[in-house]
Amino acid sequence: MPLELLRLSTAGSVDDGKSSLIGRLLYDSGGIYDDQLQAIGRASRNGALELAFVTDGLRAEREQGITIDVAYRYFSTKRRKFIIADTPGHEQYTRNMATGASTAQVSLVLMDARKGVLPQTIRHAFIAWLLGIRNFVVVVNKMDLVGFREDVFEGIRRQFESVQDRLDGAHFYFVPVVATDGDNVVQPSKRMDWFNGPSVLEYLETVPVAESANGRPFRMPVQHVIRAEDYRGYAGQIVSGSVAVGDEIEVFPSRRKVRVARIPSFQGDLMEAFAPMSVSLCLDDHVDVSRGDVLADTTNPPQSSRTFRARVVWMSEMPLAANRPYLLKHMSQIVCGEVTKIHSRLDLTNLSEQPAISLGLNDIGIVTLQTHRSLFCDPYQVDRKTGSFIFVDPITNLTVGAGMIEEVQEDRASRARTAIPDGVTVWLTGLSSAGKSTLSRAVYERLWARGHRVELLDGDEVRQHLSRGLSFSKEDRNENIKRIGFVAEMLARHGVIAIVSAISPYREVRDEVRARITNFLEVYVNAPIGTCEERDVKGLYRRARAGEIPGFTGIDDPYEPPLSPEVECRTDRETIAESAQKIVDAVEARLSESREDYLPDSPMTRL
Amino acid sequence: MLYSIGKDSSVMLRLAQKAFFPAKPPFPLLHIDTSYKFHEMIEFRDRIAAELGLQLIAHSAVKSLAEGASPFRLGTQKCCAALKTGALLEALKQGGFDAAIGGARRDEEKSRAKERVYSFRDNLGQWDPKSQRPELWNIYNGRINKGESIRVFPLSNWTELDVWEYIEAENIPIVPLYFARERPMLVRGDSLISPEHNPPMMPGEKPVNVVCRMRSLGCTYCTGAVRSTATTVADIISELRLIKKSERENRVIDHDQEGSMEQKKREGYF
Structure with a gap:
């Protein structure tokens, strides 16, 4: 009977003695060989045996005295086999923490008894929890340096309660330890007789972690189609559930239902197979199945969509950008996809979600994603295998991020692409009295007359409703623009042409709105300031000159003209009709372009 | 698939047979033959390839060998660079x-x-431990540009004991050098060196018969034997459970320079 395997990830800062703890686990369980110990002795700086060197592998790290990547270590006892993913503690290495935790069932959270719960401790526990770990061993190390005092240990345990409240469904086991001497690591400590719980190793040997993948519905992504004479088998790993000869299963995306005819294997045919076996299945009907397809339970199929809300851990120096194409690898398929919206970034100092427009290296955020082909998945909380994916940069081929599906959303993407093509946002920017409102009404009438679905969003009008109470400070002006952008995007999604007229003086926020909208036409309504001041439709220039309106655009607040607008209308030289026609032409050109863009589920996107 | 004839390669070969059954593995086996291997290894290699009907590419660094490259002349470091790393990169390119x-x-x-399970190598076959692709869950990123390559290590998470237990469970054939019997050996302190391929002798030195076996297999000069009486896989497994020394302790090449394997891997060693 093979031993049960337990995978651990460790977390703790450089000075908490994490590597010493692992070294001690390996050493005391006989996992370090004599010649390796000798080699450690040779490599240590002052002749003293440094157990941490067992786990700190690479030379660059020895020079810096820190661990820099994920190192995997192996040991076994009579009861279990263990794989430890040792990940560094410093905060810039969130990516390594997440990597180590992605395959682990238990997390060892280490802290220094003198320092107690640090922000870093909380971060580590939270990342491990996000990646799906529900069993935590909280190792309170360096108890010798606090006189082995029970009250210090209990104080830390109480301090940790506030963290526990944030980690829904997690179980915590606290142990007081001296890693360098081995107290409570493998053997119970004689110096802390007030502690009666199992040692770290004993706990790890007995904690129940049996994954219940077998009780879940059947899922098998197809990795390879095996062809021999008169033979066709679909090979892959069963990621959850089980399957037996004669079972009816469903093929995704074709949604054909077929029966399992045979489960052939090197050792002879099987009658049944279950997770995590790698098998091949022969089906009783000739159906089109290829790599990337998913075979699944008919009564309990995976969710299928192109739109997801996902938790993302970003792992690249190049920030995650909305609307930039990435390759997503999900089970055995690679699809093109993009983030359509970044909802928030996690502030790891207080575990709060903050608004964000991009995610940088080691940031954790929540995003909405759209893929070009459907994914067949379950939420990560339900199934780590079918709910996880990675981001691959299509240019550099690097793995730049990791994603966990939180929610499969109503398939907005496919609806937009099949039934309702995206609309267009026409954004008229320019000085007060440059002619934006007049022009927008002229464009509206022309488009309406030509049968388009069209809506007007006038800056002055919006300020009386949606943005009532906002001032004309830079911050509030930007807020006003973002609100208009938000409404325009919603309208565009439903195929409406939204005509916005707003001074919108700041380039940065205009570009931010542009980044969120697929079909965005920036129209620079351009008239020299002298002309505008002469027109002074609302008498505002006069009041500004009189000092009654401080911060007036063009007078004492800057107007940043667009650098490359799709359309420019010189309202001092063109007639309204000429300007309006230019805009209408641009809108119709963009509409026909984007509707040509639409392609049905193309096999080209499957790699 | 790299096939070194050792126990790990034998396990890999079995995994490949099972994965593609009833078809044959859709790739050839590549053996880097330094010409300093045990003759039993070469015999075993040819027999297995023929029995399984697999395509076998045996590649040697012909040019370096013609120039007289040998562990005795170059030292183990340079010899490995020429006959193993050099030959491997040459064969992959060819x-x-x-x-x-x-x-x-x-x-x-x-x-x-x-090391990653999917280990990226640049167009010179080099490994950069500082810029490896993160590997989460069991999702592997095998995308590369032209000229670049990926080394894949499916046994990454196996231990030596796992390998032997699998060999026992699956009844996988292995080279008889793994089993103990009396063999002529040069006894140098704790090391047992095979006289095959005529390593330079100490004055007055003669091979003596020692009951021993190989714990890992490489070139004769660089693969020390261990004193052992284990004649079956079951014996080997119980021996391993008691043993206090690591499997590569007798490998000369791992120790010739502190951090030496890392150096070799940066250059393209497997």
Whole structure:
């Protein structure tokens, strides 16, 4: 009977003695060989045996005295086999923490008894929890340096309660330890007789972690189609559930239902197979199945969509950008996809979600994603295998991020692409009295007359409703623009042409709105300031000159003209009709372009 | 698939047979033959390839050998660079292979503990331990540009004991050198060196018969034997459970320079 395997990830800062703890686990369980110990002795700086060197592998790290990547270590006892993913503690290495935790069932959270719960401790526990770990061993190390005092240990345990409240469904086991001497690591400590719980190793040997993948519905992504004479088998790993000869299963995306005819294997045919076996299945009907397809339970199929809300851990120096194409690898398929919206970034100092427009290296955020082909998945909380994916940069081929599906959303993407093509946002920017409102009404009438679905969003009008109470400070002006952008995007999604007229003086926020909208036409309504001041439709220039309106655009607040607008209308030289026609032409050109863009589920996107 | 004839390669071969059954593995086996291997290894290799009907490419660094490269003349470091790393990169290039599957395990050696399952190599075959692709869950990123390659290590998370237990469970054939019997050996302190391929002798030195076996297999000069009476896989497993020394302790090449395996891997060693 093979031993049960337990995978651990460790977390703790450089000075908490994490590597010493692992070294001690390996050493005391006989996992370090004599010649390796000798080699450690040779490599240590002052002749003293440094157990941490067992786990700190690479030379660059020895020079810096820190661990820099994920190192995997192996040991076994009579009861279990263990794989430890040792990940560094410093905060810039969130990516390594997440990597180590992605395959682990238990997390060892280490802290220094003198320092107690640090922000870093909380971060580590939270990342491990996000990646799906529900069993935590909280190792309170360096108890010798606090006189082995029970009250210090209990104080830390109480301090940790506030963290526990944030980690829904997690179980915590606290142990007081001296890693360098081995107290409570493998053997119970004689110096802390007030502690009666199992040692770290004993706990790890007995904690129940049996994954219940077998009780879940059947899922098998197809990795390879095996062809021999008169033979066709679909090979892959069963990621959850089980399957037996004669079972009816469903093929995704074709949604054909077929029966399992045979489960052939090197050792002879099987009658049944279950997770995590790698098998091949022969089906009783000739159906089109290829790599990337998913075979699944008919009564309990995976969710299928192109739109997801996902938790993302970003792992690249190049920030995650909305609307930039990435390759997503999900089970055995690679699809093109993009983030359509970044909802928030996690502030790891207080575990709060903050608004964000991009995610940088080691940031954790929540995003909405759209893929070009459907994914067949379950939420990560339900199934780590079918709910996880990675981001691959299509240019550099690097793995730049990791994603966990939180929610499969109503398939907005496919609806937009099949039934309702995206609309267009026409954004008229320019000085007060440059002619934006007049022009927008002229464009509206022309488009309406030509049968388009069209809506007007006038800056002055919006300020009386949606943005009532906002001032004309830079911050509030930007807020006003973002609100208009938000409404325009919603309208565009439903195929409406939204005509916005707003001074919108700041380039940065205009570009931010542009980044969120697929079909965005920036129209620079351009008239020299002298002309505008002469027109002074609302008498505002006069009041500004009189000092009654401080911060007036063009007078004492800057107007940043667009650098490359799709359309420019010189309202001092063109007639309204000429300007309006230019805009209408641009809108119709963009509409026909984007509707040509639409392609049905193309096999080209499957790699 | 890299095939070194050792126990890990034998396990890999079985895994490949099972994965593609009833078809044959859709890739050839590549053996880097330094010409300093045990003759039993070469016999075993040819027999297995013929029995399974697999395509076998045996590649040697012909040019370096013609120039007289040998562990005795160059020292083990330079010899490895020429006859193993050099030959491997040459063979991968000649075959136009953009992926090579190998049997290396992370528990073998410190620098391997950080190796990825899918290990990216640049267009010179070099490994950069500081810019590896993160590997989450069991999702592997095998995308490369032309000229670059991926080394794949499916046994990354196996230990030496796992390998032997699998060999026992699956009844996998292995080279008889793994089993103990009386063999002529040069006894140098704790080391047992095979006299095959005529290593330089100490004055008055003669091979003596020692009951021993090989714990890992490489070139004769660089593969020390261990004193052992284990004649079956079951014996080997119980021996391993008691043993206090790592499997590569007798490997000369791992120790010739502190951090030496990492250095070799940076250059393109498997």
